[in-house]
Amino acid sequence: MFTLATWNINSVRLREGLVAKLMADEGPDVLCLQECKSPVDKIPVDTFQSLGYTHMVARGQKGYNGVAIISKLPLEEVGARDFATLGHARHVAARLPNGVVIHNCYVPAGGDIPDRTQNEKFGQKLDFLTEMRDHFFAERPMRSILVGDLNIAPREDDVWSHKALLKIVSHTPVEVEHLAQVQDAGDWVDVTRADIPQGLLYSWWSYRAADWDAADKGRRLDHIWATRDIAAAGHASRILRPCRGWEQPSDHVPVFASFDL
Template sequence: MPFTVATWNINSVRLREGLVGHLMSTEAPDVLCLQECKSPVDKIPSFEALGYPHVVARGQKGYNGVAILSRLPLQEVAAHDHAALGHARHVAARLPNGVTIHNYYVPAGGDVADREVNEKFGQKLDYLTAMRDDFHAGRPERSILVGDLNIAPREDDVWSHKQLLKVVSHTPIEVEHLAQAQDAGGWVDITRQDIPEGQLYSWWSYRARDWDAADKGRRLDHLWATPDIANAAHSSRILRDARGWEKPSDHVPVFATFDL
């Protein structure tokens, strides 16, 4: 039975409750994974009236936070505190068809790509290393991984590879750490499996006066699957228009459908 998964860094679920509801009403993904909810779990708005009665989440007041909102029943299976940061950055749940969905919010890493002078950059690298080690310890099966991974790995995942090589989110050391985590789990990048060529972005800075015209984006939001179900995926897309909604997140939703 086909089901559609969407991932979206919402940048405050309470502030943008209306945008979440709009996405649910117009796009109706079966499973919606949110990052940067910035809310304790008990303060996350209910979307049951829109057909999403099932919620698995980890929250913090004002920071981080991940949530899986679903039309389908969910069974929580994990919530990792990678690198022992004490942050709400991961939660995983299993669907009735046996597919496990991992929702990640990888640390942004601050502004300076040097762990010796920027603790946040070191935390980001350590988090990715812990993800890698976790996948090595138990290689995932029948799993989907989504989230704001805060890295644009490919040259065509950024507006200018040359100009961003030393900018956090596209530096070679970050790209290598992400690749190691991906390889450890055997994860397939579903978005790029479906859309192998061309510039793709899911994030545009608030600093741009006209984000659409400047189009200086990065693909920071990802949707992966394990090889045993990757061939069941199709219809990947990025909802660019959401960046132009009223009081938007700086990220937009990423979708894929699985025939399972």
């Protein structure tokens, strides 16, 4: 068995201490970070290695984007893709010793206006998802896990108000449909919702709320998927809501799952 966590950390250097706290307190075997906002050579690997995380594959950019897979288990890098040719560090993949491939993805947020004719960033988001769909349809992945900040809350109970957010980027019908096409193309199973099928579930709360906890206007933007051939091995899914209340937190919290593989 191994335990995996995904977390949009919103600057790995600024929140190095929070990553170290999660590693020390929770000890996932594999931790996938998004929005690292750091070149790879500036990621504080010495701190992580001192906690037993001696392996890493990553793609980085100065002050923007960035994805990293940090692991206690050996990793074999299997590449990264520049979906939609944006020149962004938004995907990296690695293989574990048991042959399972982990894809760590950071889908573009998409700006504020859900109309590609008025908002270039929204068009880039849809194009990114379309290329993800086409890639996984062609690749037909097996024994694979896909995690990350996918920047879409697909279900009605993945947001605080379905009606209020229907025209808000991250929950619009066109985004939800694009994400569903990615999921179908790779025959991915939403492990979190397989484990926790009912009820409101969030992994992100805006910095704009004066009291994020009391307002509780969250969205489930962070996901763990597995290909159908191994999805039944996934269990023990949980979202660490208390991390949102840590000092100088990310606006996202870690999402966990364990796999008997």
